[in-house]
Amino acid sequence: MAKRVCVIRVDGREIESLYEDMIALEVCEREAEPSTFALKLGIFCRPDSTWTHLDDGEGPATALRLWQRVTVEAGFEGRSEILIDGYIAGLQPEFGTNQSKSSLLVWGHDVSYSMQQEEKVVAWEDRKFSDVAAEIFESYGLEHEVEDSRVVHALDDNLLMQRGTDWDFLNRLAAQLGYELFVRGAKGYFRKPKLATTPQRDIAIGLGYATANAIRFKPKIVGDRPSRVRIARIDPIAKTFESLEVAVSPQQQLGREGVDDQRAGRSAAGRSTTIAQPIAFGSEQEMESFAEGVRRHHDWIVQAEGELDGKLYGAALRARAIVPIRGAGRQFSGDYYVTKVVHRFTLEEYRQRFWVQRNATEEPAFGRLRTPREQEPRVQAKGGEERVETRKPGREVAP
Structure with missing residues (x-):
């Protein structure tokens, strides 16, 4: 069994x-919100009445301070990766009746934390949402992956106004398009969910101790989500009424039966329709883009949560990526999109709580478990050859 890896760097x-006094470490990745970390440490009083991790002592300074940069690299030997690269946002010591009951809680956010510090009023003239995202990311020194949002918000038709922090503004734009917004390391992302990428290692449930790596898995299917989105506006120039309808999903289906397939032949179900919340639109293309974003949100009819034994899973599950789940029967086995992961490290164990969603049920290759070789992450090398991607292992902790 591969050894666990957990590396914590401060500045x-x-x-x-930090390793000697660590009680627990949690890193949380989640959709539409900044990634966060929480580190709980034991603290001890020195002979000079100063406290470890709170006050500078002799030798290298170990005191933790607001806005220090914290990087957590974790996983397993040969496949560790950066879970979060961010800043300390708060510290909370707890002084007990004796030193053994005293502790320090340190928490923080990824680099997007710096994008939430200043509220602004900005007029974005003649820009696409994607242009705005790229400019904001660049203003913080971030590289970026931004997907073209097509619609230009012209000054004369529909001026795009920002009132609030850069992060809140970008989050609103992403929600309107059905995009995902996040910062990973020194790179910002503003794009549609990637549903056609190489999947992560399989999550296996209900298949016995020999093959299972999940402690629990709890899915549900929701049948009341509208599958058609209607939207309308009055053109302020031509004084005409314009409407359109999005009845086909604009994103890839992760199974054989989508929301419309579930309703087929059920007269009581009808064809559920929603009227998109009206906002100011400058063009029909902008209207269509907004309606497609609403439809993307409604597509996720299967939602689930669960927990992994990290030692059995053998990798760090990542949010905003695809993971296959096996052993949940014909309805609930298949590829899922990961929306949130909480990684929890203690000296004894590594647990991963996860939340996933899916826009369909069933899968073509029902129930097949991929072999360990098939589960290795692959990248394309020069000359078109396929190679296995590995990382240098970090600090080892107890297996």
């Missing part, structure tokens, strides 16, 4: 006492 360097 670019490791502090040995």
Whole structure:
């Protein structure tokens, strides 16, 4: 069994006492919100009445301070990766009746934390949503992956106004398009969910101790989500009424039976329709883009949560990526999109709580478990050859 890896760096360097005093470490990745971390440490009073991790002592300074940069690299030997690269947002010591009951809670956010500090009023003239996202990311020194949002918000037709922080503004634009917004390391992302990428390692449930790596898995299917989105507006120039309808999903289906297939032949179900909340639109193309974004949100009819034994799973499950789930029967086995993962490290174990969603049920290759070789992540090398991607292992902790 591969050894666990957990590396914590503060302002670019490791502090040995963090590992010695760590009670628990949690890193949370989630859709539409900044990634966060929480680190709980034991603290001890020195002979000079100063406290470890709170006050600078002799030798290298170990005191933790607001806005220090914290990087957490974790996983397993040969496949560790950066879970979060961010800043300390708060510290809370708890002084007990004796030193063994005293602790320090340190929490923080990824780099997007710096995008939430200043509220602004900005007029974005003649820009697409994607242009705005790229400019904001660049203003914070971030590289970016931004998907073209097509619609230009012209000054004369529909001026795009920002009132609030850069992060809140971008989050509103992403929600309107059905895009995902997040920062990973030093790169910002503003794009549609990637549903056609190489899947992560399989989650296996209900298949016995020999093959299962999940502690629990709890899915549900929701049948009351509208499958058609209507939208309308009055053209302020031509004084005409314009409407359109999105009745076909604009995104890839992760199974054989989508929401419309579930309703087929059921007269009571009808064809559920929603009227998109009216906002100011400058063009029919903008209207269509907004309606497609609403439809993307309604597509996720299967939602689930569960928990992994990290030692059995053998990798760090990542949010905003595809993961196959096996052993849940014909309805609930298949590829899922991961929306949230909470990684929890203690000296004894590594647990991963996860939340996933799916826009369809069933799968063509029902129930087939991929072999370990098939589960290795692959990238395309020069000359078109396929190679296995590995990472240098970080600090080892107890298996």
